[in-house]
Amino acid sequence: MKQHQRTGVASERELKKHGVIPLLSRLKKGPVVIVECIENIPCNPCAYACPREAITIEGDLTGLPKVDFDKCNGCTMCIARCPGLAIFVVDYVYSKIHATVALPYEFLPRPKKGDRVAGLDRSGKRVCDAKVIKVLDSKAFDRCAVVTVAVPRKYWDKVRSIRVAQRK
Ligand code: SF4
Ligand code: SF4
DSSP states (O other): OOOOOOOSOOOHHHHHHTTOSOOHHHHTTSOEEEEOOOSOOSOOHHHHHOTTOOEEEOSSTTSOEEEOTTTOOOOOTTGGGOTTOOEEEEETTSSSSEEEEEEEEOOSSOOOTTOEEEEEOTTSOEEEEEEEEEEEOOGGGTTOEEEEEEEEGGGTTTOOEEEOOOOO
16 A cells, blocks of 8 residues: 555645535535545545545546545445545534544554544644544455544534544
């Protein structure tokens, strides 16, 4: 697998400018992918990862991924395929007050379902408490697990990684 190719922290303004963030009307329909990849890097596993062909890269390898939000059902299968750790799935309507964020997680030990962790923003700063509701870990994922956490809904577009407390 390629090394991480994400070289900077994208601002919310940049992400919006590139059409990365789904409209609220789509978010309210259920889980949907958010591909936070706005650097023209030579990379394209995401374009082959989606069984519904919701992600495409036009032109050569350095084109930016484009998402058809209506094709995506939020299955999370593409998350671990991205070497840049740039793919997330948000369920904005997980409950009345919580959203979920499914995110890539490469560290060991893995968190477990039910764990309380810290939700971090794109720069690694703590945003809120988060609860682990699902952990997908497979050899096919090449050492990257997919962890889904529930967070207060207002942080659906802020939490993009987690910090797991050391177990004693
Ligand atoms: S979450 Fe599933 S359906 Fe959506 S883009 Fe990723 S692989 Fe495709
Ligand atoms: S696999 Fe990840 S880093 Fe590579 S182009 Fe797709 S979203 Fe960007």
